[in-house]
Amino acid sequence: MPETPVPRVAVLVAVYNGLPYVQEAIQSILDQTFRDFELIVVDDASTDETPSALERFRRLDPRVRVLRMAANGGPVLAANHGLAEVRAPLVARLDADDVCRPDRLALQVAAFDRQPELVLLGSAFDYIDATGRVVGEGHPPLEDAALQATLMDSGNPFCHPSVLMRTEALRSLGGYRQVLNPYGLDYDLCLRMAELGKVGNLPQRLIGYRIHPGQITVTKMQPQLRSAQLYRALARQRRSGRPEDLPLAHADPAESPARLRAALAAGSVFWADMLERVGAPDRARQLRWEAVRASPWHPQVRAMAWVGFKRTLGWGRTA
CATH class of the missing domain: 3.90.550.10 (Spore Coat Polysaccharide Biosynthesis Protein SpsA; Chain A)
Structure with a gap:
């Protein structure tokens, strides 16, 4: 054949x-x-x-x-x-x-x-x-x-x-x-x-x-972001000519807990907006609270809060 x-x-x-x-x-x-x-x-x-x-x-x-x-x-x-x-x-x-x-x-x-x-x-x-x-x-x-x-x-x-x-x-x-x-x-x-x-x-x-x-991007956001930190750290090692070293990658100061919290806050705000658009308001609301808990002073979280405040007061509504 x-x-x-x-x-x-x-x-x-x-x-x-x-x-x-x-x-x-x-x-x-x-x-x-x-x-x-x-x-x-x-x-x-x-x-x-x-x-x-x-x-x-x-x-x-x-x-x-x-x-x-x-x-x-x-x-x-x-x-x-x-x-x-x-x-x-x-x-x-x-x-x-x-x-x-x-x-x-x-x-x-x-x-x-x-x-x-x-x-x-x-x-x-x-x-x-x-x-x-x-x-x-x-x-x-x-x-x-x-x-x-x-x-x-x-x-x-x-x-x-x-x-x-x-x-x-x-x-x-x-x-x-x-x-x-x-x-x-x-x-x-x-x-x-x-x-x-x-x-x-x-x-x-x-x-x-x-x-x-x-979807995994929504339900497993924190472990996904943590793995992203590790993969970036490993990439820095490779791109500087060093072999991959997992313990050092885990301890890379450029991938701090603060950076993880900021990424989690920004990601939660983004996906909350997307889920609102596809008709999942309850899950969107949960993500917004997760954003606040992760980094309440993050610029995107503050912007989200301001939009919510204006909606509560009825500002910006058309007759």
């Missing part, structure tokens, strides 16, 4: 109990105007009807490959299991609850063709609610210099479901890894990829990033 030709792009999706959104995510890949790809879906031992949904797609489109983990192992094992099966020179990521614009792969592949020094390319994105309604926009920096600075200063400027990466570069790093906890793994990967070559973002909003109260 002849071997299937190697595609230009592999799209890698890891999913655990992905209903009701995983079908929309997969369809958004199959609807791409760029056709030379294969879709590798790693089912991390789902217990809902996700396996049946994936099997229907596999039967309908020969570009869909479904891999099933024997037991739930988490995002690192699932992503690396899929990465081991990638044959294409470029690998794209997508989360099981997000969606792609039809020209996503076409635009990103063209950018890689123009810029051989690129190792990772993301894009601007939309925030969407459960129905796909756009509730906000994300416009991260576009150029390598600004992205490198943001990575080392404040956080991850990449919407990970939007990234396209060179497979060889990704494999040279050993793929994804977990150092502290299961959170912030994409940030660690982007920091490491950015040390291998140029990174970038396209200005077009190519991804619909879904907002819901149960």
Whole structure:
């Protein structure tokens, strides 16, 4: 039996109990105007009807490959299991609850063709609610210099479901890894990829990033931010020519408890606003209180309090 030709792009999706959104995510890949790809879906031992949904797609489109983990192992094992099966020179990521614009792969592949020094390319994105309604926009920096600075200063400027990466570069790093906890793994990967070559973002909003109260960014914000501190500290060590030293990274004075509290306050304010937009006011209210507890004098917390005070008094309301 002849071997299937190697595609230009592999799209890698890891999913655990992905209903009701995983079908929309997969369809958004199959609807791409760029056709030379294969879709590798790693089912991390789902217990809902996700396996049946994936099997229907596999039967309908020969570009869909479904891999099933024997037991739930988490995002690192699932992503690396899929990465081991990638044959294409470029690998794209997508989360099981997000969606792609039809020209996503076409635009990103063209950018890689123009810029051989690129190792990772993301894009601007939309925030969407459960129905796909756009509730906000994300416009991260576009150029390598600004992205490198943001990575080392404040956080991850990449919407990970939007990234396209060179497979060889990704494999040279050993793929994804977990150092502290299961959170912030994409940030660690982007920091490491950015040390291998140029990174970038396209200005077009190519991804619909879904907002819901149960997402890890909301429910596990503090451990995610703490892992981000550790990954930045490790990156400083590597970028100064030193080997990674976990005990020293944990004690890095640049990643202080005060910085963690400030990041937690700012993140809580941001996600409270987003959850309000998608119709989750109770969870938004909880996040606002978490912001106050984390850092009551943080500028964004004070601004939030001022807005709430004006609403209480009825200021700014129109007749």
